[in-house]
Amino acid sequence: MGIAKSLLRLLRDERGGLALWAGLTAPVLVGFGALSVDVARMYNLDADLQTAADSLARAGAIELDRRSDSITRSTAAINNLVINEQQLGDAGGGQVQIASLRFLKALPISDDTPITAGYVTTDPKEARYVEVNVAPTAITTVFPPNLVRGLVRSQLTAQAVGGRKSGMCGAAPLFICNPYEGSGQSLQVALEDRAVRGRLVQLRGKGGGSAYGPGNFGFLEPPGGRGANELRDMMGQVSPDTCYDAEGVILRSGQISSVSQGLNTRFDMYDGSFGGKKDDPAYAPARNVTKGYTYTGNNACNASPEADTSKALGLPRDACFSSGNCPNMGGRMGDGNWDVVSYMRVNHRRPATATISGITYTFNYAAGTVSPLPRPTRYEVYRWEIDNNRIPGEYNPTGSGPNTQEKGGPRCFSGTIPAGPDRRIIPVAVLNCQALEAQYGLNGNSNPPLPAIGFAKVFLTEPMGSGSDDIIWGELVGMLQKGVDPWSTDQVEVRR
Template identity: 40%
Template sequence: MLRIVRAFWHDQRGIALILVSIMLPAIIGFSLLAIDMSRVNNLHNDLQKGADAFALAAAAELDGSSGSWARAERAMATLVDNETNFSTAGRFTLTSGQPGGTQPCNNAGNISWCFLKAIPDNDGTKITTANQVNYLASANQAVGETETQFIQVTVVPQGFAAIFPVSFLSSDASNSFNVGAVAVAGFTSGVCDFTPVYICNPYENSTDSIYDVAADPAKRRRLIELRQQGGNSAQNSPGNYGFLQPPNASGGASAIRDMIAKTRSQACYNSRGVLLRPGFIATVRDALNVRFDVYNGPMNGNRNDPDYAPGENVRKGYQTQGNACNADAVSPAQPTNFQNLPRDNCFATSCSIANGRVGDGDWNFDQYWNTNFNTTINPVSVPKPIGADGINPASNANQPTRYNVYRYEISKGIVDHPSNGGERGTPACSTNSVSDPDRRLIYGAILNCQALVAAGLMTGGSSSPPLPVEAFGSFFITETVESGPDQTIRVELVDVTGRGGQGTLDNFLRDEVQLYR
């Protein structure tokens, strides 16, 4: 009997069943936890993907123009369709709505959102009810839409019921809790193939904004005198220009000069911040004048290089002296024989905008046309271009922009027509020309220099940190750049990016939408 008891005591068969029986509750519990974790993770992923999709769809409309809030709401309501699973509501689709687009914060369907003008610099800093006022766009819709750069989308928390019996562990615990998601997306605009130039907004603190001017042909024809930062002109004055640090950091004077002179700059800049390249570059005059078929100084050896080709129309009021490359401005002036696109009449007396740096748009079209096309010996057979009224022929009483006249000459094939003095608009010095009517345009970042100086972000031609861009613009160079201490460039505004733009810069734009949080 004792031997049987001892054998039973030492017998280990079936012990696994005992251990499994003891551990079975824990095994089942861990299995339920794993299932719950998978379910809640899938629910959160669905909600987060929905929040991300809503935020990205809305951010694509936040271009700073009027109606952008309403367009953002419409995008969320019509473009996004995200299904979620595993909530207490079962399978359902996240929805939004269009409450009107008039408030910086609103809600509809399963989400709420706020339009933001900024986000915290540190990703670890959350946007909460307490600090939201620091980042929220203005409640004034006109102002708020202009400054909105981001949107924060919050999904209404959804209920989740766990399978694991949490109440078994504690009577105060609950098997149910809520799961939510938040996403922040923003709109970034940049340009590529832009010259490394910035221009202090000529209309900063003016009754006209740069966008008002871009939208009005009568204001676009105002001549603007741009003077190089670092010359004898006042620092950071409206209408000053300077240079941007190229993306590849090759900011030497010769590199900047060549980027300005070439037919394609191949540089990209972001509207959220550009770095300035300080310093005066005397040879910028030579770089810009290649557009007019003028090759002086370091550009002399590039006259037959296609990368430095002149434009299609280089009429500039010059008289050939010996050979085509020795043409020079007529001195003293002979306006009835050689006439470039004239300056605004007020520059002979006193212009009132931007301390005399911006004209009033009143220029002598009749003088230009009669000298170059309505000549006494050989008048052109095409009619005059249309004037500012969009109906009748141009005249001093119905003045077009100089840029429109320049483009009209190209479109009508009269560039080669000789003036009374024999000047033609076709290039004669270089063996190349660019079949691009916009070769006579210079592209630049428009900065609100006075505001940046007041904020301590800009000193002279230097900046720290990268400076925000008000807009990117294109400017038509009306005449060759003169020599002198400020390398003055005389231009007409052609177009700007943003809400007042005419769309001619779309090929340069690189609009990007991205998630930030």
């Protein structure tokens, strides 16, 4: 009886059924667990490699400013400035290695179009993008590969293309045609030469013959399409509400002579509707406003050009503008031959030598010569005056000879000059006007947004005059630089 009951209980006992199911499902669960570990490892390794490619492309792209050493600097930045590591490769953790670099002058319109050899360049003035390919990294799976053949990769790699996107904000709405278009030399490279930077340029000429194209005299359309009065106001503001993208700017037609009232606030001149802004920091002048003007009495706001240049002398123009034979930009750009000797005679009492921008110049006043050549640029002399407390009329020079009767510091403005960018530096968009004319026709503001090759800094050498002197004169100083110039909004974009 006891034996029969024991057998019956054994037959009815279902507690071992779980072990059966566990035995059947355990391999599957373990396999899926191993697969999930593999997927996570591969995903994280792929993310590490792609992050490395992205950061390397960004580091290289920011150096692509079309200067003569841009590719060299970009390559050095990629190889030396950024270190990226991965931890999941078969060889263990370590630095992600670079397999190859290619510099590109353009990209296909579609992301799905391959980047062929036709897009590749070795010319630093053409390089706009850099393609980074990181070295493949091996990873061995835990899950048996033969069960998921074709789904698990053993080598992972990544690629990224970085490009520099230029822009400027808080700048007056001005553009200039690229004076080196078609020369085989980029403007960025040309401006590395002091002799080029010292050439005076008419940013805005006078009369119909000085237009860049029919109706275009060097102005950009203010954001929102605001009128001539707003454009005039922006020319004088320390930080106008403007932003421009190199991908496309809109030209503004018309000469708009009233812009002189706004522009000239930078020279401590407050005419017309700007008469009430003599104490407004938003319209402050530069620290050095030397311009060859004098005034009588105590009213510095009534200053006017001094006819006797032995008493006061602004920064002289290139001699070729007087003779009418300036060789560049159809006569709109000079040759850099300006009378620095007379300027030093009148404004600084005949110094025998002066160290300007790291170069010691010797002045021969009897012969009217300076050595070495090329002579310093006007901007370099202007900065030498500020940096060495030698603003004309603001210090007590020693020596013999005439002394300027001009007060080179602001006298009309009664407010506080804010810290910030130099008011006699004005950023401008630079356009390849010949190519744009051939493609669109530069006719007023009827064009689509036009691409700019970049944004340059111009030093304003003198105020805008009236009549035949209703011209904006300046020297090209260099291109805007991210992290250096407050107007620059350069960004780096990465494409995978």
